[in-house]
Amino acid sequence: QKEVEQNSGPLSVPEGAIASLNCTYSDRGSQSFFWYRQYSGKSPELIMFIYSNGDKEDGRFTAQLNKASQYVSLLIRDSQPSDSATYLCAVFFGNEKLTFGTGTRLTIIP
Amino acid sequence: SQTIHQWPATLVQPVGSPLSLECTVEGTSNPNLYWYRQAAGRGLQLLFYSVGIGQISSEVPQNLSASRPQDRQFILSSKKLLLSDSGFYLCAWSRAGSRNTIYFGEGSWLTVV
Numbered sequence: 640q641k642e643v644e645q646n647s648g649p650l651s652v653p654e655g656a657i658a659s660l661n662c663t664y665s666d667r668g669s670q671s672f673f674w675y676r677q678y679s680g681k682s683p684e685l686i687m688f689i690y691s692n693g694d695k696e697d698g699r700f701t702a703q704l705n706k707a708s709q710y711v712s713l714l715i716r717d718s719q720p721s722d723s724a725t726y727l728c729a730v731f732f733g734n735e736k737l738t739f740g741t742g743t744r745l746t747i748i749p
Numbered sequence: 750s751q752t753i754h755q756w757p758a759t760l761v762q763p764v765g766s767p768l769s770l771e772c773t774v775e776g777t778s779n780p781n782l783y784w785y786r787q788a789a790g791r792g793l794q795l796l797f798y799s800v801g802i803g804q805i806s807s808e809v810p811q812n813l814s815a816s817r818p819q820d821r822q823f824i825l826s827s828k829k830l831l832l833s834d835s836g837f838y839l840c841a842w843s844r845a846g847s848r849n850t851i852y853f854g855e856g857s858w859l860t861v862v
Contacts, residue, residue: 670848671848673851681855682853682854682855682856683839683853684853685852727792727793729851731848736798737795737851738795739792740792741791742792
């Protein structure tokens with residue numbers, strides 16, 4: 640069974656520090672990887688996607704992909720209290736089915 | 750720009766009653782459409798997806814069904830709800846084709862009592 644694994648947390652990070660969120664996936668052939676943020680009681684919203692090995696930066700967010708290790712991560716620089724949320728990693732297995740991890744709950748401590 | 754609307758936002762239904770959740774997408778044609786469910790403290794589970802009118806793929810055997818009567822309309826239904834159907838239901842869309850980014854609606858909170 641194809642799976643996406645995340646540490647459920649909670650992960651506590653001081654305000655202004657770097658938050659590091661990690662995700663592993665089971666299918667070496669996966670090509671597309673996504674990070675979503677979900678505030679409590681709300682629907683997930685896309686933060687960024689990554690398709691190629693290496694780093695992709697968007698503002699305070701950096702996604703890192705290592706296909707050989709089947710590992711994708713999200714770094715949040717200069718963490719703010721508004722970053723406190725659950726972060727979902729998602730991977731396309733096959734063609735149309737996006738599979739989600741259970742999410743990591745992040746708390747930014749002022 | 751594209752928008753997705755989902756309703757109702759919240760509902761409380763007795764066991765054995767029917768269910769209908771509706772979702773519409775605006776600003777795009779022939780989208781892929783999805784229904785996900787998120788139970789308390791659990792991950793997102795794909796229930797149904799559709800690549801076109803009348804084309805529905807079911808991921809999880811259950812007492813739910815989905816229909817796509819129009820290009821940008823997706824409906825989730827049940828004839829008789831179970832307690833285990835409680836959860837957060839999310840409609841989502843992506844552009845036609847493979848491995849495109851999925852965008853979610855606001856979600857519907859269902860409590861079966």
